[in-house]
Amino acid sequence: MERLHSTKASELAHTQPLAPIVLDALGNCLGEMPPEKLFLRHTRANDPIPALNRALVKSGAGGEKQIGIHLFCGGPFFRRGATATSDAAYCKICGYRFYIPLAAATYGDLEKHAAESRARVIATQASLMMLHPEHNA
Numbered sequence: 001m002e003r004l005h006s007t008k009a010s011e012l013a014h015t016q017p018l019a020p021i022v023l024d025a026l027g028n029c030l031g032e033m034p035p036e037k038l039f040l041r042h043t044r045a046n047d048p049i050p051a052l053n054r055a056l057v058k059s060g061a062g063g064e065k066q067i068g069i070h071l072f073c074g075g076p077f078f079r080r081g082a083t084a085t086s087d088a089a090y091c092k093i094c095g096y097r098f099y100i101p102l103a104a105a106t107y108g109d110l111e112k113h114a115a116e117s118r119a120r121v122i123a124t125q126a127s128l129m130m131l132h133p134e135h136n137a
């Protein structure tokens with residue numbers, strides 16, 4: 001009975017869309033891609049972010065992966081290589097771009113990284129306001 005209950009709970013988790021991941025202080029958000037139609041399985045926080053096929057990218061044959069949707073804009077986010085430590089994801093409609101540390105393997109990792117980045121931006125703005133109080137309205 002316990003086992004049956006936990007199986008149902010894990011199935012239920014797939015019926016709920018992934019909560020939007022807030023990418024920056026402006027409120028740009030990553031939403032999950034439309035769920036796989038056959039099973040209506042939604043993305044979960046512990047799902048891996050689709051990785052680049054680096055061999056294909058290097059050969060110029062493509063290999064970019066769609067990793068989500070730019071909410072409100074509606075454009076698809078594609079992942080591509082950027083630096084030795086980060087990939088970039090860009091929106092094919094509006095060009096918005098953000099970075100994914102290679103250490104971030106899952107959507108939950110990306111969410112944590114984005115939250116830490118937003119906190120750093122806010123802390124920097126606060127310290128600039130303290131250094132230059134004449135610019136505060």
Ligand SMILES: [Zn+2]
Pocket residue numbers: 070073074075091092093094095096
């Ligand atoms: Zn966009």
